[in-house]
Amino acid sequence: MTEMAGYKATHFDWQAADGIATIRLTRPERKNPLTFDSYAELRDTFRALAYADDIHAVVIAPNGGNFSSGGDVHDIIGPLVAMDMKDLLTFTRMTGDLVKAMLHCGKPIISAVDGIAAGAGAIITMASDLRLATPEAKCAFLFNRVGLAGCDMGACAMLPRIIGQGRAAELLYTGRAMGAEEGLSWGYWNALHPAEALEAEAQKMAARIAAGPTFANMMTKTQLNQEWNMTLDQAIEAEAQAQAICMQGRDFERAYRAFVAKEKPVFEGD
Numbered sequence: 001m002t003e004m005a006g007y008k009a010t011h012f013d014w015q016a017a018d019g020i021a022t023i024r025l026t027r028p029e030r031k032n033p034l035t036f037d038s039y040a041e042l043r044d045t046f047r048a049l050a051y052a053d054d055i056h057a058v059v060i061a062p063n064g065g066n067f068s069s070g071g072d073v074h075d076i077i078g079p080l081v082a083m084d085m086k087d088l089l090t091f092t093r094m095t096g097d098l099v100k101a102m103l104h105c106g107k108p109i110i111s112a113v114d115g116i117a118a119g120a121g122a123i124i125t126m127a128s129d130l131r132l133a134t135p136e137a138k139c140a141f142l143f144n145r146v147g148l149a150g151c152d153m154g155a156c157a158m159l160p161r162i163i164g165q166g167r168a169a170e171l172l173y174t175g176r177a178m179g180a181e182e183g184l185s186w187g188y189w190n191a192l193h194p195a196e197a198l199e200a201e202a203q204k205m206a207a208r209i210a211a212g213p214t215f216a217n218m219m220t221k222t223q224l225n226q227e228w229n230m231t232l233d234q235a236i237e238a239e240a241q242a243q244a245i246c247m248q249g250r251d252f253e254r255a256y257r258a259f260v261a262k263e264k265p266v267f268e269g270d
Contacts, residue, residue: 004052009045011038013063019056019210020203021049021107025121028064033072034120036079039095046101056210056217056269058107059202060124062114065195067137070119077146092152095120099153102127103225106218108209112202113137114195118177119146123153126162129221131188132202134195138177139188145175161228163188213251214269 005016013024023042025032049055060067071077080088102109102124111117111128118140125131125139133139141159143152150156150172159168163186171178183189193201209217219242227235246252251267258265 002048002051003054004045004048005054007045007048009041011035011041014045016055018207019054019214020059020206021055021057022059022061022203024061024063025068026063028066030072031066031069031116032063032121033069033075035072035075036091039098039120043094043098043101046098046105049105049107050101052107053269055107056214057206058105058109059199059206060109060111060128061199061202062112066115067111067113067117068121068124069116070121070142096153099123099127106221108206108217108221110202110206110209112198113139113189114198116140118142120153123155126155126158127153129224130190130205132191132193132198132205133180133183133189134198135180135192136195137180137183137189137192139183140175140177141171142175142177144173150175157228211267213246213249213255213267215249216246216251219246 004021007014007016009023012026015022023045025034025038027033049058080091083091108130109128110130110132111125113125113131113133114137115134116138117125118138119142122139122141141150141152141155143150143155155172156168159172162168163171163183167186170176178186178188180189180192184192191201223235223239223242227238230238250270251265254267255265
């Protein structure tokens with residue numbers, strides 16, 4: 001295992017304290033766009049998080065009133081127009097690898113969205129485990145509006161599972177923005193909070209998760225992702241095995257002893 005609390009990011013802002021990492025995309029004057037470099041560093045960071053024993057939850061926060069406008073028009077879109085098929089496929093596989101890394105990092109991820117979350121920015125919220133937003137938040141899977149298919153970075157697989165096939169199809173065929181209240185009623189957002197309270201609420205949720213049985217949380221995240229491809233019988237068996245593994249952990253015993261003593265359990269992640 002490794003430690004990542006002291007990690008120094010180059011292409012985004014990274015802060016870590018009390019087992020919670022907070023990520024912010026940068027360049028708020030341009031609504032925090034992604035670049036080739038930030039895509040790659042985010043991918044590598046989430047891959048490394050799978051082996052970090054000092055980070056137990058991740059918050060992806062807004063910056064300057066916006067979450068992310070997606071791929072930068074000048075730094076990404078322009079160069080892509082000039083690429084051949086081989087290089088384009090290398091790029092699209094790399095962006096998909098960011099989503100895979102988020103899914104497999106073993107840490108619950110909370111996106112806290114204010115303002116715009118568009119394109120790849122919307123995908124990052126989709127690939128998170130929990131999503132909070134402000135009433136001003138707008139989430140747009142706008143690939144159709146730039147002449148591309150809606151099937152980007154796993155959207156056609158993941159978005160219908162969150163909000164339903166018909167709703168996902170509408171957003172992906174039109175590229176229109178999903179408003180905050182609409183997203184809340186559809187189950188996309190877990191909750192809406194005023195802008196001044198958003199990050200505090202995200203950190204509170206992350207702290208609650210980080211104070212829980214973190215090895216068991218990793219198991220929960222793993223099963224939430226893996227069971228998409230299982231029959232019900234397979235899922236029940238997989239959960240039986242996962243739970244038996246967790247029952248061997250000391251956190252299970254700690255919870256039992258705390259219950260007997262009428263105390264709050266203090267989990268240590270083993």
